Amino acid sequence: MTDNTLISIQDLTVLVSGILTNAGFSQPQGDAIARTIVAGERDACKSHGVYRIEGCLRTLKAEKVNPVAQPKVMQDDSAVVRVDADAGFANLAFEMGAPVVAERARKLGIATLIINDCTHFAALWPEVETMANLGLAAMAMCPSYATVAPAGGSKPLLGTNPFAFGWPRPGGTPYVFDFATSVAARGELELYRRAGKQLPEGWAVDADGNPTTDPTAALAGAMLPFGAHKGSAISTMIELLAGAMIGDFTSPEALDYLGTTTLAPRHGELIVVFDPLRMSGGRGDAAAKGEAMIEAIAGQGARLPSQRRFTARQKSQSVGIELTPAEMDELARLRDGGLAAVRD
Amino acid sequence: MTDNTLISIQDLTVLVSGILTNAGFSQPQGDAIARTIVAGERDACKSHGVYRIEGCLRTLKAEKVNPVAQPKVMQDDSAVVRVDADAGFANLAFEMGAPVVAERARKLGIATLIINDCTHFAALWPEVETMANLGLAAMAMCPSYATVAPAGGSKPLLGTNPFAFGWPRPGGTPYVFDFATSVAARGELELYRRAGKQLPEGWAVDADGNPTTDPTAALAGAMLPFGAHKGSAISTMIELLAGAMIGDFTSPEALDYLGTTTLAPRHGELIVVFDPLRMSGGRGDAAAKGEAMIEAIAGQGARLPSQRRFTARQKSQSVGIELTPAEMDELARLRDGGLAAVRD
Numbered sequence: 001m002t003d004n005t006l007i008s009i010q011d012l013t014v015l016v017s018g019i020l021t022n023a024g025f026s027q028p029q030g031d032a033i034a035r036t037i038v039a040g041e042r043d044a045c046k047s048h049g050v051y052r053i054e055g056c057l058r059t060l061k062a063e064k065v066n067p068v069a070q071p072k073v074m075q076d077d078s079a080v081v082r083v084d085a086d087a088g089f090a091n092l093a094f095e096m097g098a099p100v101v102a103e104r105a106r107k108l109g110i111a112t113l114i115i116n117d118c119t120h121f122a123a124l125w126p127e128v129e130t131m132a133n134l135g136l137a138a139m140a141m142c143p144s145y146a147t148v149a150p151a152g153g154s155k156p157l158l159g160t161n162p163f164a165f166g167w168p169r170p171g172g173t174p175y176v177f178d179f180a181t182s183v184a185a186r187g188e189l190e191l192y193r194r195a196g197k198q199l200p201e202g203w204a205v206d207a208d209g210n211p212t213t214d215p216t217a218a219l220a221g222a223m224l225p226f227g228a229h230k231g232s233a234i235s236t237m238i239e240l241l242a243g244a245m246i247g248d249f250t251s252p253e254a255l256d257y258l259g260t261t262t263l264a265p266r267h268g269e270l271i272v273v274f275d276p277l278r279m280s281g282g283r284g285d286a287a288a289k290g291e292a293m294i295e296a297i298a299g300q301g302a303r304l305p306s307q308r309r310f311t312a313r314q315k316s317q318s319v320g321i322e323l324t325p326a327e328m329d330e331l332a333r334l335r336d337g338g339l340a341a342v343r344d
Numbered sequence: 345m346t347d348n349t350l351i352s353i354q355d356l357t358v359l360v361s362g363i364l365t366n367a368g369f370s371q372p373q374g375d376a377i378a379r380t381i382v383a384g385e386r387d388a389c390k391s392h393g394v395y396r397i398e399g400c401l402r403t404l405k406a407e408k409v410n411p412v413a414q415p416k417v418m419q420d421d422s423a424v425v426r427v428d429a430d431a432g433f434a435n436l437a438f439e440m441g442a443p444v445v446a447e448r449a450r451k452l453g454i455a456t457l458i459i460n461d462c463t464h465f466a467a468l469w470p471e472v473e474t475m476a477n478l479g480l481a482a483m484a485m486c487p488s489y490a491t492v493a494p495a496g497g498s499k500p501l502l503g504t505n506p507f508a509f510g511w512p513r514p515g516g517t518p519y520v521f522d523f524a525t526s527v528a529a530r531g532e533l534e535l536y537r538r539a540g541k542q543l544p545e546g547w548a549v550d551a552d553g554n555p556t557t558d559p560t561a562a563l564a565g566a567m568l569p570f571g572a573h574k575g576s577a578i579s580t581m582i583e584l585l586a587g588a589m590i591g592d593f594t595s596p597e598a599l600d601y602l603g604t605t606t607l608a609p610r611h612g613e614l615i616v617v618f619d620p621l622r623m624s625g626g627r628g629d630a631a632a633k634g635e636a637m638i639e640a641i642a643g644q645g646a647r648l649p650s651q652r653r654f655t656a657r658q659k660s661q662s663v664g665i666e667l668t669p670a671e672m673d674e675l676a677r678l679r680d681g682g683l684a685a686v687r688d
Contacts, residue, residue, distance in 0.1 A: 079423045080453035082625055109424035110616070112454045116627065137589060139581075153646035157637075165581045175584070177577040209644075227571025233521040233649055234578075236641065237483075237509045240519070244634040245481060245620045247627025252640065272454070272616065276589045281426055283460065283591025290588040293501075296596065297580065300553075302497035305577055 005328050006320035013038045016053060019335045023057050025067040032092035036122045041321055044312030047187065048123050050327050053334055055121055056089070057342045059264045065089060065119040071096050079104055079111040085118035090269055093118055094127055101273050102134045109278035113271040114246045120144075121264040125178040125306065128166030131273055132174030140164045140178075141238045142269040143248075145255040148182045149222035151232035154209020156222040159251030159265075160185060161238040167294075168276070170287050173313075175294055177305035181235040183226045186261065189215050202228075242270035262344070349672050350664035357382045360397060363679045367401050369411040376436035380466045385665055388656030391531070392467050394671050397678055399465055400433070401686045403608045409433060409463040415440050423448055423455040429462035434613055437462055438471055445617050446478045453622035457615040458590045464488075465608035469522040469650065472510030475617055476518030484508040484522075485582045486613040487592075489599040492526045493566035495576035498553020500566040503595030503609075504529060505582040511638075512620070514631050517657075519638050521649035525579040527570045530605065533559050546572075586614035606688070 007015075013034045020030035033056060041049030059065045069088025073096050075081050081101040085093035097113045104111035124140040131138035144159030164178035183203050192199050193215035204218030205211055212218050225231035243250035248268030249257060257266055280286040298304055323331075333341050351359075357378050364374035377400060385393030403409045413432025417440050419425050425445040429437035441457045448455035468484040475482035488503030508522035527547050536543050537559035548562030549555055556562050569575035587594035592612030593601060601610055624630040642648055667675075677685050 078452045078622065079455070080622060080625075108422045108452065110454060110456045111423070112618075112623070114623065114625070116625075137585065150641045150644070150646040153641065153644040155644050157640050157644065165577070167581075167584045175580070177574075177581075179574050179577070181574075226574050229647075229649070230521075230523050230525075230570050231574070232646075233509070233523070236519070236637070237511075237521075239637050240511050240634050241481065241618065244637060245618060245623045245630045247624040247630065247633075250633065250637050252637075274456075274585065274589060278422065278424060279456070279458065279589045280591040281424075281458070281460075286589045286591065289591075289594065290584050293580070293583050293588060293594050293596075296501050297494045297497065300494070300497040300499050300501065302494040302576075303573075305573070 003325050004322045005325075006322055008320050009038060009042055009316060012041065012321055015331060015335070016050070019053060019331065020056065022335065023067075023338050024060060026069075029067060029069060029088055029092055032095050033089050036091045036126055038321075039126055040123065041323075042313055042316040043309035045123065045309060047185075050323065050331065052121055054330070054342055055264055057334065057339055058262070058344070059119060059121070061339045061342050062263055064258060064263050064266065073097055073100055075100055075104070079108045080114060081111065082114045082116065084116055087117050087266075088119065089264070090115055090118035090120045091122065094130075094269075098130050098134075101271065102131065102136055105136055105273040105275045106278070109275055111273050113273065115269040116246065116248050117266070118269060119264045119266050120269065123178050124162050124164035125166070125176050125309075127269075127271055128164045128178070129174060129176055131271070132166035132168040132176065135168050135276070137167050137274040137276055138165070138271055140269065140271045141242045143239055143243045143251040143254060143267050144265050145258070145261050146252040147186055147223055147261065148225055148235065149205055149209070150236065151225055151229040154205055154222070157252060158225065158232070158235045158239060159254070160223070161235045161251065163234065163238060167290055168287070169291065169294065173306070173310045175290070175304065179226075181225055181231050181238065182223045183231070184223060186223065189218050189223065193219065242268060246270055347669050348666045349669075350666055352664050353382060353386055353660060356385065356665055359675060359679070360394070363397060363675065364400065366679065367411075367682050368404060370413075373411060373413060373432055373436055376439050377433050380435045380470055382665075383470055384467065385667075386657055386660040387653035389467065389653060394667065394675065396465055398674070398686060399608055401678065401683055402606070402688070403463060403465070405683045405686050406607055408602060408607050408610065417441055417444055419444055419448070423452045424458060425455065426458045426460065428460055431461050431610075432463065433608070434459055434462035434464045435466065438474075438613075442474050442478075445615065446475065446480055449480055449617040449619045450622070453619055455617050457617065459613040460590065460592050461610070462613060463608045463610050464613065467522050468506050468508035469510070469520050469653075471613075471615055472508045472522070473518060473520055475615070476510035476512040476520065479512050479620070481511050481618040481620055482509070482615055484613065484615045485586045487583055487587045487595040487598060487611050488609050489602070489605050490596040491530055491567055491605065492569055492579065493549055493553070494580065495569055495573040498549055498566070501596060502569065502576070502579045502583060503598070504567070505579045505595065507578065507582060511634060512631070513635065513638065517650070517654045519634070519648065523570075525569055525575050525582065526567045527575070528567060530567065533562050533567065537563065586612060590614055
């Protein structure tokens with residue numbers, strides 16, 4: 001017996017979109033944001049599900065996002081598709097750019113989607129999954145806020161800078177990964193602090209740049225990249241490619257702009273899209289070769305990334321999304337209260 | 345006092361090329377391979393310097409590389425430049441493809457260089473540095489042989505799969521990194537074994553897939569990726585993009601083809617090239633933004649990747665490359681003995 005509520009993907013999308021439009025988002029913005037939030041909840045990614053609604057509203061209340069943004073897609077005969085997100089959330093901008101960059105990648109073999117002037121609150125797997133569902137491989141990356149010290153450094157400079165990759169699999173869910181290039185998320189440090197537990201070694205430095213396992217000292221200091229100098233290098237690459245190169249904020253600039261990490265960060269996003277049919281150049285079946293590799297990984301008992309999400313998705317699609325009474329209360333509170341109900 | 349020899353970059357290049365052409369390589373192949381080997385020696389990358397000559401000759405002696413290969417560059421109006429390396433070493437193929445992909449990237453914003461049917465023995469920094477010296481950012485990646493178990497797995501499947509990135513810096517050496525996606529190189533395990541030392545934890549599993557710090561058990565088992573499941577995911581991405589997608593060997597296929605890890609591996613290579621001028625789209629100065637980030641990293645005392653190489657290079661360029669008597673003997677032995685002098 002449980003007091004949980006089962007709600008269909010479609011009904012939850014309408015509900016979330018209603019909360020957002022009631023708070024001031026335009027219908028296209030509200031719908032696109034709702035689709036992303038419900039996709040997170042559908043996949044049992046609780047940290048990117050219904051939980052995120054209040055953060056979106058908080059960012060709107062602080063006037064750090066344009067709720068009626070009208071993204072503009074710019075294309076020419078090059079391999080670069082650029083979307084000016086008009087200071088709105090990234091979701092609608094991505095949805096509008098996705099079919100255009102897919103067409104360019106099919107024509108040219110490789111193409112890139114640049115989203116500028118967007119605010120980002122979601123994971124990057126929706127981006128690479130969208131491309132994989134179109135039969136295309138893709139990498140996606142973006143900066144965030146300066147909360148991570150470079151390997152060997154002592155001060156927050158890099159963001160948690162996510163990196164995602166998708167590869168289409170015939171007749172099934174794609175091969176998808178999406179991870180922060182920090183060793184942990186900032187929220188995890190906070191959970192350790194509340195639980196009174198020490199952090200694992202290698203997660204953080206204190207305000208003086210010394211290694212620490214004290215979560216309070218870590219929160220006043222900086223997190224560290226995953227994989228020591230290698231992860232630090234990848235995170236730096238993301239600052240350069242998806243910040244400096246595309247003419248948008250790097251993580252220190254994003255933090256300067258907002259002055260806080262409690263609002264969704266403003267920056268750009270870079271997606272690189274490959275058409276395996278064009279890239280293989282008639283040299284055998286790229287899909288079959290990919291399957292052989294992926295099946296060999298799973299065949300030795302190693303977990304494929306995103307499998308937990310896909311299992312949860314299957315359940316959500318067949319029986320609906322299960323929400324707790326607290327989550328249903330949160331939805332009702334934000335629906336009825338609008339921006340006035342948003343807590344700092 | 346030292347018995348070491350100082351030799352100019354140019355003289356060493358002529359000497360190494362002579363060894364290679366004497367053994368059967370064509371002049372263009374020998375020159376391109378020699379340039380790469382001498383670049384390694386010049387940068388004090390001993391593991392990619394003169395030490396590599398014998399491996400190149402061993403691969404030729406085993407008839408696993410075409411010493412007179414004539415790479416063919418194929419281009420059309422797409423963003424994909426493909427070089428058929430004609431079963432030769434990758435170096436000449438890359439040198440021939442580099443200006444072509446640079447031209448495509450300048451025209452289209454992003455472009456990709458695919459090298460097929462090549463044999464690879466070098467680092468990937470020469471590729472990304474070449475692009476950076478043309479004012480372009482680049483990623484390079486390739487499979488190798490199956491010696492690394494995926495995170496959570498138990499058997500060799502992935503290669504040490506290097507990943508490199510270069511970013512042009514105005515008026516200076518570029519920002520460049522190049523690392524194996526395994527936690528260590530196979531040669532390092534061998535050094536631990538000879539020294540009778542235990543491996544650090546997390547480096548390897550034994551033949552049954554259990555974690556081990558015994559180097560002998562590790563050499564019979566598998567190495568592990570850097571950064572646990574995140575590094576494993578990046579290594580898998582390299583198999584998919586630079587193996588399956590470009591119609592070339594993945595790491596298990598490369599090992600099957602050679603049957604040994606003592607010869608240079610046959611596979612392909614993928615280089616993704618970005619023109620920051622095109623990618624920034626007039627939104628500010630990408631180079632200046634990049635400098636701010638790179639200087640902030642160095643400014644907090646964190647080491648920038650490749651700095652040790654650049655320091656060594658400066659010395660080599662001003663006073664010459666310093667070789668030990670053993671290295672000079674090795675050069676003389678291979679010059680005079682040709683393929684017959686090659687040890688297994």
